[in-house]
Amino acid sequence: MIYIMGTIAAGKTSLAKILAEDLQSPVYYEDVENNGLILNMLEKFYSSGRKSRKSNGAILQIAFLTFRYQQLRQAITQQNAVMDSSLESDFVMASQLHDHGEIDEEDFNVYVTLSQEMQANVNGIPWNGLSDLVIYLKIDADHAINEIQKRGREMENTTREPGLTDYYQRVHHAYENWANGYHPAILLTIDRERYDYVKNAEDRNDVLDLIETKLKDLGKLSPKTLEKIKQKRK
Numbered sequence: 001m002i003y004i005m006g007t008i009a010a011g012k013t014s015l016a017k018i019l020a021e022d023l024q025s026p027v028y029y030e031d032v033e034n035n036g037l038i039l040n041m042l043e044k045f046y047s048s049g050r051k052s053r054k055s056n057g058a059i060l061q062i063a064f065l066t067f068r069y070q071q072l073r074q075a076i077t078q079q080n081a082v083m084d085s086s087l088e089s090d091f092v093m094a095s096q097l098h099d100h101g102e103i104d105e106e107d108f109n110v111y112v113t114l115s116q117e118m119q120a121n122v123n124g125i126p127w128n129g130l131s132d133l134v135i136y137l138k139i140d141a142d143h144a145i146n147e148i149q150k151r152g153r154e155m156e157n158t159t160r161e162p163g164l165t166d167y168y169q170r171v172h173h174a175y176e177n178w179a180n181g182y183h184p185a186i187l188l189t190i191d192r193e194r195y196d197y198v199k200n201a202e203d204r205n206d207v208l209d210l211i212e213t214k215l216k217d218l219g220k221l222s223p224k225t226l227e228k229i230k231q232k233r234k
């Protein structure tokens, strides 16, 4: 499994799509706009800043955990499945809510215990909770906030709720800290300020080369398959 990590609007969904197409791998999206359960919860969570994060934060994490676990049960059986979000990214989100007093100690304990119990055994397979490769999309906070505003979701709009800018900065900071201290699995950082893999074909190829070479080095892609993929791209 390949996890793509990064702050809100870092470009995870786009990279997941591009990478999965190139690898011809299964892909799993967060796709909040088409998931009624998550969308309703998220709208409540975002509705009135800190107050609504506090009242809905814990149950939102349980909702994400349920949805993500459904994806994980499938993805774990497939080679190089790409996930644009994961239990790992949810843990960063849940922890920052807890760190800022928006999920209380007791609720956080329930969430962590449940998450660990679920991950200890996926589809009858004991699992260590790690993916084969973690890709971190490193982006400047202001750039990410700009991207959030550009996609124009009402619930994420900072004009409607100015306090959201602080929240986005906080989440950005949480991801930076997480990436700096992450060692359990192989982490590949992609600099979003350097590569525009959506609009620039050369950048896209460079990013795909970086990721796929790493997969080859990890034994997740044979040298022959990597060569074929590169030829197909030309």
Ligand SMILES: Nc1ncnc2c1ncn2[C@@H]1O[C@H](COP(=O)(O)OP(=O)(O)OP(=O)(O)O)[C@@H](O)[C@H]1O
Pocket: 006, 007, 008, 009, 010, 011, 012, 013, 014, 030, 031, 032, 042, 060, 061, 064, 084, 085, 089, 090, 091, 093, 094, 156
């Ligand atoms: N565990 C979580 N806790 C709280 N909010 C979450 C969690 N996971 C995702 N979200 C929120 O759900 C929404 C997801 O939107 P979307 O699927 O477009 O992804 P994104 O994280 O913004 O990624 P990108 O734009 O990089 O693809 C964002 O507002 C995000 O902050």
